[in-house]
Amino acid sequence: MNLKNVLIKITAIVAVVFTAVSCDDDFNSVGSEVIGDVNFEDDEYSAVPIAYSKRFEKVQTSGLPNNLLGVYNDPVYGPSVYSMVSEVLPSQFNPSFGRDAILDSVVLNLPYFSTITETNTEDGVVTNTFELDSVYGSNNIKLSIYHSNYFLRDFDVDEGAEEIQVYYSDDITENFGPSLENRLLFTEQNFRPSANEIRLLTETEDDATDDTDADGTEFSTFIPALRLVLASEDAAAAATVLNPDNTRVGNQELINYFTSLFLDKEGSIELSNPNNFRNYFRGLYFKAESITDDGSLVFFDISDANLTLHYSFETDNVDEEDEDGDGNITEFLRGEGSFILNFSNNIVNSIDFNFANATLNDGTSFENALDNQDEVNGEANLFLKGGEGSYAVLDFFNGMVTNEDGELENELDFLKRQNWLVNEASMKIYINQDEMVSGDTEPERIYIFNSENGAVLVDFLADPTSNQTSPILSVTNHLGRISRDSDENGEFYKIRLTRHLINILNEDIDNVKLGLSVSQNVNVVENAEGFTPNNTEDEVIPFSSVISHEGTILYGNGANVPEEKRLKLDIFYTRSKN
Structure with a gap:
């Protein structure tokens, strides 16, 4: 190998090393030096x-890493409406609800992505100020939540049940049909995501932080979330709500509906395993509708969401101290339990959008x-x-x-x-x-x-x-x-x-x-x-x-x-x- 070829290779290696370590936005000269009788130049x-x-x-919307819910009006391309249907699965199967179980409330909780921007302490009470990370738009939308009766299958029967079933952005509106709206559970006529910290009296849940105010009143705090509480008429009237964004809705008929779906099914095959349960309960449908041209769109991780049934049951302990103040010291004390349904398996977004609108x-x-x-x-x-x-x-x-x-x-x-x-x-x-x-x-x-x-x-x-x-x-x-x-x-x-x-x-x-x-x-x-x-x-x-x-x-x-x-x-x- 002659000297000229050696020098060419050395120069090339130096140029490559220099380029690899350079992170400048613009090109940096790495040649143009005369080495021996070889002349290099940079060019473009x-x-x-x-x-x-x-x-x-249409695009695939099953298996998404995150989900969207609401209405977004792009200033160039126009409006898109995002709805969602999801299966839910209990955190435990073959539940035992206890003797004389009574359903008190049903709580839906979908946390938003948020960060704490400020923390204040007054009279020993800590108050956090949050900023929502993934909410777009600031106008109201109509949000309805249904118990869905549409079965989301795992495998594509058209492919011999050998391929995973893929769901698309138009399936909810075009293909699933009226069974999606099997039973209306909640409706918010003017829903808009709130960045407020949620504070509730006498609530104790796994994702809550307990605190006490200056008067000694105990309460629980939650990060900002879409939180809807369905309660019996008596429970709704008796509960104190510290956060106006999360009110209880008293509806005895729906409490009875959930009682028949779950508490009355204790020991049944429907609650015995995942496959039976999925075919039994099917899932929940979140339907977003626009009120005006603009709206609000929430980007969230549904793996942190849940639907929780809170109930009470009769214990073996007698109320000898008359803790409930009703004068009866021979009745049994009541304990509290919860049955948690997590969003999982098949979750499908719909996207209602048309390029012809802009x-x-x-x-x-x-x-x-x-x-x-x-x-x-x-x-x-x-x-x-x-x-x-x-x-x-x-x-x-x-x-x-x-x-x-x-x-x-x-x-x-x-x-x-x-x-x-x-x-x-x-x-x-x-x-x-x-x-x-x-x-x-x-x-x-x-x-x-x-x-x-x-x-x-x-x-x-x-x-x-x-x-x-x-x-x-x-x-x-x-x-x-x-x-x-x-x-x-x-x-x-x-x-x-x-x-x-x-x-x-x-x-x-x-x-x-x-x-x-x-x-x-x-x-x-x-x-x-x-x-x-x-x-x-x-x-x-x-x-x-x-x-x-x-x-x-x-x-x-x-x-x-x-x-x-x-x-x-x-x-x-x-x-x-x-």
């Missing part, structure tokens, strides 16, 4: 992909624009919408370019011949501010993936920030957060694809089309199924897009896009001048 190449959008008619500035409906995409030449706008929405397809390196001999050549073949040392490959994806309503409603993150199988790219796996648990701070080298101007309007997202490009040029991976979507949480890398118009085969869409309520409009590669904002992959490289 821009690859313009064919880019267009696809919309979904238009671009030129009056074209989003539905019409998305159904007439130019997949050969690409489009000027890329439409990214979470939920039952849309994503973009990026097709790189399949066009023809003019090579150094003035001849047309396939772009990928041309790039492979260059033998460049690639220092960075990245693209700034600009937001079309003329079509967007900028501000807080713009998605903080977007997400790029293999459109064939939904897999993340190698740059995701190699990102040194990928170990961050916060979805805002995680994978920020590969998937840059939104960049905003001085007025906090979104300008662009920057995505780095350096390792992905190197693997393509080295023929370690195939050059597949890439998908681009919004993301509620870039740490969620599992994928859902979705169906686009006129396509009988399912397509891949990340769960992180399905659970996102937001949308954006980005510039594509169309000829009428301003040159400085045109979508392109900028490849920064080092090469020998010889």
Whole structure:
């Protein structure tokens, strides 16, 4: 090996090491030094992909990592309504409720994501102030909760009961039918999530914190939650409620209904095992309805939610001290018990959304624009919408370019011949501010993936920030957060694809089309199924897009896009001048 080749390899290694440790946003020169008689220089190449959008008619909403409930009106794409049906399972089977069991109340508790922002202590009483993390909008909606009689099966009978049953965003409204509304349990005509700490007298539950006020009155506190209490008429009248957001509803008929469903079924096969119980009780249906064009949308972890039956029963101890003050010292004292139902197994969201309800500035409906995409030449706008929405397809390196001999050549073949040392490959994806309503409603993150199988790219796996648990701070080298101007309007997202490009040029991976979507949480890398118009085969869409309520409009590669904002992959490289 001659000295010239040795020097070339040494210089290349130094350049690679320098690039690996550099985290600057912009390209740093790593060549351009003359070593021996070899001269290197830095340069840049821009690859313009064919880019267009696809919309979904329905997306998978079973198996979601988190769930949504309520109404959200996107300022660009219009309203979406999220409802939900879920199975519940008891924390124990074959329960024994005790002698002469009487149901006192039924409590539904769905905690919100929240953080404590302030803690005050006055007269020995601690009061916490909370901020809700994942509530969007501040207007009232109508919320109804039903005992559902629709059976959510585990396996797809159309596939010979060998495949897991997948449920979609339109199943609740289009396919499940009237059995969902088997029995109305609760109704809130003007529901709006509250950040108030919940305080209740004489309540003792596993997720409560006990405290005592200055008068010695004991009470329990809970984090902010959707909390509804159904009680007997007597219990509702006797209870003292410290938090007006969580009132008791007295309804003896429904207390009797739950008594017949559970307490009267002690020892029955219906309460003996999970399969029997699921077929018996079926589940709960949460139906959201809009009151005005705007509403409130709650993003929550339903694994922390439950429906709890509180009951009393006769003990073996006699009330000799007349503790209840009724003058009878021969009756038996009563004890208290609870029967907890947890949300589990099949949980399905519905998403009621229509692209036809909103238009671009030129009056074209989003539905019409998305159904007439130019997949050969690409489009000027890329439409990214979470939920039952849309994503973009990026097709790189399949066009023809003019090579150094003035001849047309396939772009990928041309790039492979260059033998460049690639220092960075990245693209700034600009937001079309003329079509967007900028501000807080713009998605903080977007997400790029293999459109064939939904897999993340190698740059995701190699990102040194990928170990961050916060979805805002995680994978920020590969998937840059939104960049905003001085007025906090979104300008662009920057995505780095350096390792992905190197693997393509080295023929370690195939050059597949890439998908681009919004993301509620870039740490969620599992994928859902979705169906686009006129396509009988399912397509891949990340769960992180399905659970996102937001949308954006980005510039594509169309000829009428301003040159400085045109979508392109900028490849920064080092090469020998010889």
